[in-house]
Amino acid sequence: MFRPLTWGWKSFLPSATLLSMRSISSVANSSLKLVNKVAVVTGSTNGIGFSIARRLAQDGAHVIISSRKQQNVDQVVDILQREGLSVAGTVCHVGKAEDRERLVATALKHCGGVDFLVCTAGVNPLVGSTLGSSEQVWDKILSVNVKAPALLLSQLLPHMENRGLLICFPFQPQKLGAYNVSKTALLGLTKTLAVELAPKNIRVNCLVPGLIKTDFSRVVSTEKSFLGKPEDCAGLVSFLCSPDASYITGENIVVAGFSTHL
């Protein structure tokens, strides 16, 4: 059930109001590279998504937190607002059309548009052989990992023209066959959308993490000392969102430490 959003002292407001509020409060923050930008981060109550959401907000962006459970969304919004960051949240299971619509509506209602869509939500319901994956497993993996970023972006597109960036997260560990296939599709999606959306001035890039210490990687990681931290991914996303990356699109950028050599 959707619950009203709770807002911190830097509440999201329609753009005009937001700008005038910023002009009062931005003196100390004017050097932040993402000031007045708006980011939607899926799967952001945990792991890499949480770390990215926090970093983008620390860099001045207004961030919409989202994930499948209201309780987790509320908890993370509360934590980040207590840190003085400008965040709000809503439930969004990215595989559900009505949830995606609500996420878009939430971002538009309070921020008037979106600059960055970071698609972190990803699933892997099976560890095992590729051909051992049932049709149900394939459907779930492809729906959440591949279709959802494309569908969410298509819903946000009219509101991101001339300001936008999409970031996805591929990964290819062993024993996760169907998952690997879905993440390979993201590489193709990145290249395709980067060309398609260039005329609209929307950049599309893929962050390719190595093994990062999160709940997600527990099933595949054996050598703990080689694991990266979620924060190791956040800096790159912040850079990709910044004006310094304005001529970078269609790229798959690896943040993998020693993982690729394991």
Ligand SMILES: NC(=O)c1ccc[n+]([C@@H]2O[C@H](COP(=O)([O-])OP(=O)(O)OC[C@H]3O[C@@H](n4cnc5c(N)ncnc54)[C@H](O)[C@@H]3O)[C@@H](O)[C@H]2O)c1
């Ligand atoms: N951890 C790694 O080693 C690693 C490496 C490469 C890529 N990745 C990718 O990074 C992304 C984040 O992974 P993580 O390691 O932070 O995992 P995590 O399990 O710590 O966090 C995943 C988050 O996504 C949310 N989520 C899951 N399914 C969702 C859905 N259907 N709708 C909305 N939210 C959903 C979860 O609630 C959680 O908040 C995933 O796409 C994963 O494939 C992870």
